Amino acid sequence: MPTSDEANPRRDSAIVRSLCAWFRANARDLPWRRVTKAGTRDPYRSLVSEIMLQQTQVSRVLEKFEPFLEAFPTLEALADADEDEVLAMWSGLGYYRRARSLHACVRQARDVFGGLPESAADLESLKGIGRYTAGAIASIVHNHAEPIVDGNVERVLLRLEGKPMRVGETQTKNWCWERAEELVNKAKSSKSAGVDPATFNEGLMELGALVCTPKSPSCEACPLHGSCAAYRESAQDSIPLPKTRKAKKPLYMACLIVRDAKSRLLISQRPKGGLWGGLWEVPTIESDAKLPKSAVAERFGVATTALIREDSFVHETTHRSVAVVVYRSTAPGVKLTGTWVYRADTDDLATGSLQDRVIRAGFAE
DNA sequence: AAACCGGGGTC
DNA sequence: GACCCAGGTTT
Numbered sequence: 001m002p003t004s005d006e007a008n009p010r011r012d013s014a015i016v017r018s019l020c021a022w023f024r025a026n027a028r029d030l031p032w033r034r035v036t037k038a039g040t041r042d043p044y045r046s047l048v049s050e051i052m053l054q055q056t057q058v059s060r061v062l063e064k065f066e067p068f069l070e071a072f073p074t075l076e077a078l079a080d081a082d083e084d085e086v087l088a089m090w091s092g093l094g095y096y097r098r099a100r101s102l103h104a105c106v107r108q109a110r111d112v113f114g115g116l117p118e119s120a121a122d123l124e125s126l127k128g129i130g131r132y133t134a135g136a137i138a139s140i141v142h143n144h145a146e147p148i149v150d151g152n153v154e155r156v157l158l159r160l161e162g163k164p165m166r167v168g169e170t171q172t173k174n175w176c177w178e179r180a181e182e183l184v185n186k187a188k189s190s191k192s193a194g195v196d197p198a199t200f201n202e203g204l205m206e207l208g209a210l211v212c213t214p215k216s217p218s219c220e221a222c223p224l225h226g227s228c229a230a231y232r233e234s235a236q237d238s239i240p241l242p243k244t245r246k247a248k249k250p251l252y253m254a255c256l257i258v259r260d261a262k263s264r265l266l267i268s269q270r271p272k273g274g275l276w277g278g279l280w281e282v283p284t285i286e287s288d289a290k291l292p293k294s295a296v297a298e299r300f301g302v303a304t305t306a307l308i309r310e311d312s313f314v315h316e317t318t319h320r321s322v323a324v325v326v327y328r329s330t331a332p333g334v335k336l337t338g339t340w341v342y343r344a345d346t347d348d349l350a351t352g353s354l355q356d357r358v359i360r361a362g363f364a365e
Numbered sequence: 366a367a368a369c370c371g372g373g374g375t376c
Numbered sequence: 377g378a379c380c381c382a383g384g385t386t387t
Contacts, residue, residue, distance in 0.1 A: 053382040060373070060381085094371025097385080130384045150382050170366070205382055214380065215376080245378085246368090273386095275370070317371045318380090353372065 007182075015160070015227050016187045020195045022223035023203030026210065030058065031065055043116045044075045044106075046141045050133045051102045055095060058209070064093050075116060079106045087278050087350035094317075096277055096352070101128025120146045131177075136201070143198045145188035147180035149173060152208025158240045159212060162229025166241045180204075248321045249288075254296040255355075256283040257310065257328040257362040260340055265362045267349075268338035275320075281355040282362055283336050296327065301335035311361055315354045326358055 027033065032049030036042055048068060052061045068089045072078035078086065083103055090099035104127040109116050116137075117123055123134035135146040149157075154167045154176050161179065165172040187200035211218045217236050225231045230239045258266040265282065272278045285291060285299050297304040311326040341349070343363045351359065 050382060055370090055381055055383055056372080057374075057381045092372075094373090095383085097370065098383090101384080128384065132383060136382065148382080151380085152382070202382095209382085243379085277370085316373095316377095319368090319370065 009186075011227055012183060012186045013190070015224055016183060016190060016200055017192055017195055018223040018227075019203045019207065020187065020192075020199040023199055023206055024194055027202070027206060028058075028210075031062070041141050043118075043137060043141045044078075045069065046137050047075075047105075047116060047133075048102070050136050051098050051105075051128060052093060054098060054133070056093060060093065064089070075106045075110065078103065079110045083278070084350060085348075088348050091279075091349075091351050092353055092356075094352075096279060096350075097273070098128060100272065100278060105129060118142045118144070120144060139184065139197045139201045141198075143196055145184050145197045146201075147177055147184045148201050148205070149176045149180050150205060152205045152212075153180060155214065155240055156204055156208045156212045156224075159217075159230035159236060160224060160228050162233055162235060162239065164235070164239055164241055166243060168243065172240075246319075248316075248319060251320050251322045252287045252289060252291050253322055253324045253354075254285045254291045254299075255281070255324060255326045255358045256296075256300050256302075256307075256336075257326065257358075258283065258336065259362070262340070262342075264340035264342055265346075265359065266336060266338045267341055267346075267359070276352045276355070279350050279352050279355065281351070282358055283338065284355075290323075291325070293327075296325075300329070302329050302331060306331040313357070315357075322354065324354065324358070326361055328362075 032045050033041070034045070049061065049065060052065060071085070071089050072081055081103070083100060086103045087096060087099050090096060108126050113122065118138065120134040120138040123129050123137055124131060132148055132150050135148040138144040138146045139148060151167055154172060157176050157179050158165055158167070158172070163175070165175070184197050184200055187195055187197050207222070207224070211222045219225050219228070219231050219236055222228065222231070230236045267280050267282055270276050270279050270281055283300060285296060293307060293309070294304055297307050306329055308328045308330065309325065310328045313324050315322040315324055346359055
């Protein structure tokens with residue numbers, strides 16, 4: 001009696017063939033899947049999409065992908081751009097370090113390799129490209145037999161093999177990478193038409209996105225249910241195990257709206273790295289504790305009587321709950337440095353959604 | 366191994 | 377509200 005962990009070449013072969021056939025028939029028509037010529041994809045478009053898609057849902061990326069590609073149509077164009085332009089096109093996507101890393105990545109690729117390299121090892125040497133992204137480009141664009149494991153793939157593989165583990169933990173990832181490697185090698189060695197590493201890897205992710213979903217998976221429609229341990233044991237809903245989540249950290253922000261005689265608004269750029277790194281904001285104070293008005297006035301160098309409380313709201317991110325209080329100054333602060341901008345200047349500015357709201361309020365009336 | 370880093374859709 | 381997402385880097 002073979003154990004469940006024992007290699008089963010015939011089962012793996014069936015999994016690979018079924019999945020590839022399903023993907024060929026059910027793949028979504030996404031802009032980064034566009035084929036330029038003779039079945040090849042633009043590696044640069046693939047790179048941009050992969051970075052944008054990190055921890056970001058397809059529907060979010062769809063709004064930003066084409067405008068970004070229009071602004072930076074080629075790797076050379078992106079490499080030649082200023083970091084501020086790149087950040088501006090990333091506005092609203094979140095995880096802004098990705099934009100700065102992508103910019104550094106293409107410059108590095110141009111200077112070191114004369115363009116984007118093809119091997120996963122070379123790709124992974126570039127800024128912002130880890131094992132997943134390197135494997136994705138090498139396999140999907142160049143059809144190399146490189147495994148890929150993201151959140152989707154972990155969930156699919158854990159269910160397929162009936163492993164009650166948590167997504168994202170080191171032990172889980174290690175097991176998934178090994179399993180994904182076995183399967184992609186099986187796809188590589190397959191003699192069936194339409195079965196290859198590119199189709200298998202992308203199919204695995206597409207299955208996780210469309211069928212083997214976190215909640216209410218469509219097992220009856222799944223091409224792999226005949227091989228799936230979780231389905232056989234009716235364990236789809238208990239695999240993977242629920243994530244353990246940390247409480248959101250509170251953050252308090254006091255923002256100051258200052259206008260000059262020309263109705264311009266005072267803004268400044270946040271330091272690179274850290275929260276909203278490199279993005280623009282109105283003068284803002286941050287603290288782990290509530291900021292009394294007197295402290296805000298002191299820090300901004302403005303009299304308390306010149307500070308008008310204009311708005312307050314809570315901005316939620318995955319990891320933070322940010323309590324924002326917006327003040328307007330009736331007298332410019334002596335200590336404040338920054339850049340004066342007109343309303344129209346802010347359109348091409350790199351901003352997060354929180355400061356977008358504050359800046360809009362700043363120009364109101 | 367754990368912390369850090371966004372945003373918005375969905376249930 | 378909690379959960380999710382084509383992760384990588386830093387500590």
